[in-house]
Every structure is written in structure tokens, then in C-alpha cells.
Amino acid sequence: MEFEDQILFFFSALGGFNGLFLSLYFGFIIKNKNIATYFLAALLFVISVRVIKSVFLTFYPETSSLFIQVGLTACFLIGPFLYLYTRIATRPDSIGKWQWLLHIVPIIVFMIVTGILYPYNEYWHLWQRRSDGIFGYMLLFLWTIYLIAAIYQSRRSFLKLFSKTEKLSNLDYWIINIVVGCFLIWLAYNTVMYTSYIVGALSFSFTLYVSLMIWFFKRRQHGLSFLSPAIKYQNKVISDAEITTIADTLPRLFTEEKVHLNSDLKLLDVANRLEVKRHTLSQYLNDTVGQSFSNFINGYRVESAIEMLQSNQVLTIEGIGNECGFKSNTSFYNAFKKHKGMTPAQFKKSLK
Structure with a gap:
């Protein structure tokens, strides 16, 4: 591997592994956790798995087909986890205690069945954007629909960007940050035919580090919360x-x-x-x-x-x-x- 490729591999993979670390941090370590926090942790986890798969497949084509299949099927959960995070963060009472399972369980069952009946090493063509690439198009459709739904759930936060009388709250700021970041990752992976396969991984690394830098500096200035509304009204x-x-x-x-x-x-x-x-x-x-x-x-x-x-x-x-x-x-x-x-x-x- 040439030096330029080593640098590219390092920064793209680093974002993925840091995303895994943050998902564990938000899911198990951070204080004042709530259900929205868990969905954010899950969102970071599945994106990180997808990113790491892309990085290794790009630089190490001999990567295990099982690992590739896990990375691809993880994409099916990116949209649902983003939607559930934005919905619960903006309207905590809008979803029942177990209602979120309706968005997750069918997809997990599909992922397991697909892995058994259509292993990637034999049916790789089904994951391509081609005439017989049914899983590839299903993934694009599901991810896109849930992304649109998440943007709709976050509409009040986005409208405040242009309001003269309403200012962004801490929660509004981070919802916009997360939704825009996920949109950029979606855009990168769905324009790969015009750019490069590694652009999606680099997009995740870039948005992750920019978000963390802004969060760090604003937290020092204003004590911003990254995850949930003010505890005062919890x-x-x-x-x-x-x-x-x-x-x-x-x-x-x-x-x-x-x-x-x-x-x-x-x-x-x-x-x-x-x-x-x-x-x-x-x-x-x-x-x-x-x-x-x-x-x-x-x-x-x-x-x-x-x-x-x-x-x-x-x-x-x-x-x-x-x-x-x-x-x-x-x-x-x-x-x-x-x-x-x-x-x-x-x-x-x-x-x-």
C-alpha cells in the first residue's frame, strides 16, 4: 500500500473506530441516558460498522464476505435508528414504550434470513445497483424513506434557523447536526458511481470530527447538551x-x-x-x-x-x-x- 493510501486508510478507518467508541460511550457510560440516547448510540454503531466495511473492502479486497454482508445489512438500520432518535428527541411522548420494535424487529429478522438464504459470497450481485440487484434497491429505498421521515420530524428545528423570533435550543442544534451529517453520508454513498467508494467513509469521519469539535468548543462556552433536552423538565x-x-x-x-x-x-x-x-x-x-x-x-x-x-x-x-x-x-x-x-x-x- 502506497503512502497516500495509508494516510487515506488511516483517516477513514479512524472515523469508523471512533464512531464505535462513541456509540459504546453514549450507550453505556454517559450520565443522564434516556431512550433517545440509546437510539443515537445505535445509529453511530451501525454507521460505524458500515464505514469500517467500506474501508477494508476498498483497501483489502480479500476481506471476508461475511464481514461485507454484516456491513451491508447494517445499512438497513441506519434510517430507522435516525428516525427513531429524531422522533423521540423532538416528541418524547409520540411513541409507545415498545412501539419502536415495529421499526427494528422486522428488519433484523430480514437481515438474519437474508444472511442464511442469500450469503454475500454467492449472491453478491443482488447487492449491486443493477437490474437484478433487489437488495441494493431495497436498501436505497428504505434508507431514503426513513431519512425523509427524520427530516420531517426535525422540521421545527430547521425552521428555527430562519426564524427571527425563535432561537435554536441545545437540542435543536444537535438534531440539525445529526440529521445533516446523516444526509451527507447518505449522499456520499449514493453518488459513489460519480466519485469513489471511500468517499462515504471519509464523509463520516469528516462530519464526526467537525461535530465533536463544535460540541467541544460550544460546551465550554455554553454548557451544551449533546443528547437531550434540559434536565429541568425531564x-x-x-x-x-x-x-x-x-x-x-x-x-x-x-x-x-x-x-x-x-x-x-x-x-x-x-x-x-x-x-x-x-x-x-x-x-x-x-x-x-x-x-x-x-x-x-x-x-x-x-x-x-x-x-x-x-x-x-x-x-x-x-x-x-x-x-x-x-x-x-x-x-x-x-x-x-x-x-x-x-x-x-x-x-x-x-x-x-
Whole structure:
């Protein structure tokens, strides 16, 4: 093996083995484990097995056909584990205690039966993307369907990327990270005919290390959690109906009725308007929106202040802050700078 190939083998294989280590870490060692953590561990495990298979098959073509078959059949579980992680992480009460087995057991049974009746060393052509490659196309279909389902489950997190009033929570950040990473791996393996077979393994190594680096630095700055929502509400669950009701009604209170202009507005006032409990609204804002109540309403107050700064030529900057619900100039300036990265005076000057 030439030196360039040795370097390529090292980095691609290292990602796979590190993925195996992380799957064991998340599954057995990390504290505050929950069912979503286990599915993330399982997802990392099957991707790592698939990646390691690809690496050895590329650089050592004489690799055992049994190992190749294990790596290929592991792909059938990548999509289901990704879907189950995103579904449970975003909506913990959306799946029954054993309902997840419906997504996993049939596939495991299929993997076992396939290994017995159609061993890879005799039926390798069935795994190719060709006219008789039934398993290859089944794998592509299953992986793609579950990937789309996972993206759909994560839609609220992705929408927050473009929202002016909602900020990404810790959990939103990692869901997006994981889904995008899995999409890149899927893309790499399904465009192999235009690139190289080893690109999928390198894609996994790249996304794994980038994710860990970002996690490390952000954790030092903000104490981010990699796996699950804040422990503060782990024993309290909001139903899907409550989430939908709050998500539909809450924005209207601020955009249409502009309740945030009331400087004495409290969390309980908004909860009463929504006809939900105070702690339910607080949990929704923290877990789903990723903001405290004060930051949430200040975001709307700042947007109202921006509109007045652009159109009002009568009131002073301090007067505008007061009209928009801020009780003091200090709170107005601090909130404005936090949301816009500049003071109200700097913003007004930039309009000229």
C-alpha cells in the first residue's frame, strides 16, 4: 500500500473506530441516558460498522464476505435508528414504550434470513445497483424513506434557523447536526458511481470530527447538551396537542394583539390567554423555542422598536423603548444589542 493510501486508510478507518467508541460511550457510560440516547448510540454503531466495511473492502479486497454482508445489512438500520432518535428527541411522548420494535424487529429478522438464504459470497450481485440487484434497491429505498421521515420530524428545528423570533435550543442544534451529517453520508454513498467508494467513509469521519469539535468548543462556552433536552423538565411532558395549540396561538398574541407592548406582561398572563398552565408554557419556551420568557418577549419588543426607529420621527430613542414595553433604558439597550448586535442609536444612525 502506497503512502497516500495509508494516510487515506488511516483517516477513514479512524472515523469508523471512533464512531464505535462513541456509540459504546453514549450507550453505556454517559450520565443522564434516556431512550433517545440509546437510539443515537445505535445509529453511530451501525454507521460505524458500515464505514469500517467500506474501508477494508476498498483497501483489502480479500476481506471476508461475511464481514461485507454484516456491513451491508447494517445499512438497513441506519434510517430507522435516525428516525427513531429524531422522533423521540423532538416528541418524547409520540411513541409507545415498545412501539419502536415495529421499526427494528422486522428488519433484523430480514437481515438474519437474508444472511442464511442469500450469503454475500454467492449472491453478491443482488447487492449491486443493477437490474437484478433487489437488495441494493431495497436498501436505497428504505434508507431514503426513513431519512425523509427524520427530516420531517426535525422540521421545527430547521425552521428555527430562519426564524427571527425563535432561537435554536441545545437540542435543536444537535438534531440539525445529526440529521445533516446523516444526509451527507447518505449522499456520499449514493453518488459513489460519480466519485469513489471511500468517499462515504471519509464523509463520516469528516462530519464526526467537525461535530465533536463544535460540541467541544460550544460546551465550554455554553454548557451544551449533546443528547437531550434540559434536565429541568425531564419529568414533565407536553402533549402534541398542547404543543400544536401553543405554536399556533402564541405568535398571534404578539404579532396581532401585540401583548408585548405591555411592560407589566408576565408569563402567567400569557399562559392564561392561551388557557394552559404556567409551567407548560415555560417548558414549551425553553424546550421547543429555546428561549426564556423574558428573552422571547424582548425579541418581539426589539422588532417593534426597529419598526418605530424606521418610521417614527417624533419620539426619542428612550421614548420608543418605553412605548415598546421596556421598563428602563438599560433593559432596552441591552436587549436591543443582544438581538441585533448593536445599540438602538447605532441602528438609527445606520438608517441615514
